[in-house]
Amino acid sequence: MTRISTFQQSQTLINEMLRSQSKLADAQRQVSTGHVAEYYKDIHMDVSNLAGAKSLLSRLEQHEANNGKVMSRLAQYDQALAGMENAGGDVLSAVMSTINTASPQGLYGTIEGAFETILNFLNSQNTEGYLFAGSNSDVPPVGITSINDLMAAAEPPTDIFQNNDLKASVRIDENRTLEVGVLADDIGLEIMTSLQRLALWANGTVPTTAPLPTGPSNSFGSPLTQEDQDFLVGEIASLETMLDSIAGFRGANGLNQRTMEDATEVLTQQINQTKVFISDIQDVDAAEAISNLNQREFALETSYSVLSAINRMSLLNFL
Numbered sequence: 001m002t003r004i005s006t007f008q009q010s011q012t013l014i015n016e017m018l019r020s021q022s023k024l025a026d027a028q029r030q031v032s033t034g035h036v037a038e039y040y041k042d043i044h045m046d047v048s049n050l051a052g053a054k055s056l057l058s059r060l061e062q063h064e065a066n067n068g069k070v071m072s073r074l075a076q077y078d079q080a081l082a083g084m085e086n087a088g089g090d091v092l093s094a095v096m097s098t099i100n101t102a103s104p105q106g107l108y109g110t111i112e113g114a115f116e117t118i119l120n121f122l123n124s125q126n127t128e129g130y131l132f133a134g135s136n137s138d139v140p141p142v143g144i145t146s147i148n149d150l151m152a153a154a155e156p157p158t159d160i161f162q163n164n165d166l167k168a169s170v171r172i173d174e175n176r177t178l179e180v181g182v183l184a185d186d187i188g189l190e191i192m193t194s195l196q197r198l199a200l201w202a203n204g205t206v207p208t209t210a211p212l213p214t215g216p217s218n219s220f221g222s223p224l225t226q227e228d229q230d231f232l233v234g235e236i237a238s239l240e241t242m243l244d245s246i247a248g249f250r251g252a253n254g255l256n257q258r259t260m261e262d263a264t265e266v267l268t269q270q271i272n273q274t275k276v277f278i279s280d281i282q283d284v285d286a287a288e289a290i291s292n293l294n295q296r297e298f299a300l301e302t303s304y305s306v307l308s309a310i311n312r313m314s315l316l317n318f319l
Contacts, residue, residue, distance in 0.1 A: 049277075049281060050278065050281045053274055053277050053278045053281070054278060056274055057271065057274045057275065057278065059174065060173075060174075060267055060270050060271045060274060061271060063171065063172065063173055063174070063267055064264065064267045064268070064271065066170055066171070066172075067170070067172055067260055067263060067264050067267065068264075070170045070172075070180055070260060071257070071260050071261070071264070072126070073126065073128075073131070073168075073180065074180060074253055074256055074257045074260065075257070076124065076126060076131055077131065077182050077253045078250060078253055078254065078257070080121040080122075080124055080131065080132075081121075081182075081187065081246055081249055081250045081253060082250065083117060083118075083121045084117070084118050084121050084122075084187070084188075084191065084246055085243060085246045085247060085250065087113075087114040087117040087118050087191075088114065088118075088191050088194075088239065088242055088243050088246060089243060090110055090113070090114055091110055091111060091114045091194070091195070091198070091239060092236065092239040092240065092243065094106065094107050094110040094111075095107070095198075095232050095235055095236060095239065096236065098220070098224070098232060099229060099232050099233060099236075102223050102224050102229070103222060103223070103224075104220035104221070104222055104224060104228075105222070107202070107220055108199075108202050108220065111147070111195060111198050111199055111202065112147055112199075114195060115147045115150065115195050115199075116147075118188065118191055118192070118195070119142055119144070119145075122141055122142045122184045122187075122188050123140045123141060123142055123184075130163075131182075132163060132182055132183055132184035132187070132188075133162070133163040133164070133183075133184065134163045134164040134165060134166045134167060134168075134181060134183055135164055135166040135168075136162065136163055136164045136166075139162050139163075140162065141161060141162055141163035141183075141184035141185075141188075142160055142161060142162070142184055142188065142192075143160055143161070143162045144160045147195070147199050150192065150195065150196050150199060151196060151199050151200055151203065151205070153196065155193075155196065155207060155208045155209045156189060156192075156193040156196070156209050157189070157192050157193060157196050158185070158189065160192065161184055161185035161188065161189070163183050163184045163185060165183065166181070167179050167180075167181030167182070167183060168180055168181030169181070172259070172260060172263040173263050173266065173267060176263070178256060178259060178260070178263075180256050180260075182249065182253065186249070187245075187246060187249050190238075190241070190242040190245055191242050191246070193209060193238075194235065194238050194239055194242055196209075197209060197235065197238075198235065200217075201213070201217045201219070201220070201228075201231055202217075202219055202220050203219060204217050204219045205217060211234050211238070213227070213230065213231045213234060214227065214230065215227060215231075217231070
């Protein structure tokens with residue numbers, strides 16, 4: 001006698017259907033989230049690598065954001081230094097023209113204009129405060145407002161500067177720190193000294209800083225006296241040295257800009273590589289995930305169909 005039973009077969013098919021439902025739910029979650037797993041426990045073999053990669057990515061992205069701010073600051077430095085170099089060049093040109101023509105017309109106006117331009121650049125600001133003030137960024141690095149204040153200052157005018165000596169540094173990547181700060185007294189003392197000497201002479205006072213002129217001052221009267229001519233000739237070397245110094249600061253700042261550009265380019269590559277590594281661990285391939293979803297939907301529908309057919313069967317049908 002043959003024994004007929006559908007119970008065990010039904011249980012097997014029900015279990016298979018439940019597994020198909022679970023696989024389908026997992027495939028649907030992968031398609032909707034784009035992630036291989038919902039919890040770290042499901043990818044426990046890769047958790048350490050994934051956590052380390054995410055930590056590295058966070059640091060790299062922070063370096064990149066910081067470097068963007070520093071690049072902006074370096075561009076502002078370059079603009080200010082270029083403006084100061086141009087103003088100093090204007091003074092040198094005016095001095096040489098005065099010597100060649102023996103006419104001081106326009107010389108003092110050029111000196112005053114250069115002073116105002118340089119003062120504005122030295123006291124320039126960004127969203128973080130005064131650019132050339134060191135860490136004392138909430139105080140103007142040059143504490144005077146007029147050329148009369150400059151003439152009343154010490155000779156040389158070291159007392160007009162209010163910046164401190166702390167230059168800004170930034171960590172540009174995982175291994176390097178770069179000093180990028182520029183201080184007002186470093187770049188401004190020479191040119192302010194030259195302007196102070198010219199302004200004092202123009203107002204009848206013989207400067208006491210080297211090179212000490214013989215005098216007396218004729219206040220750049222017209223025509224120029226021999227003493228005026230000798231004083232202006234003596235200032236040419238100082239003005240040229242000052243311009244060379246500013247050009248040196250621009251060059252150093254330009255080198256920092258190039259270093260930052262190279263570092264940022266490397267950071268971008270590292271960020272992209274780290275993102276790919278993270279994606280390989282936690283993200284699914286979209287096309288593959290959709291294909292798996294379709295296959296599991298079909299498998300579940302097949303399980304429903306077979307189970308339904310089994311449920312409709314009975315011993316009466318067999319008999």
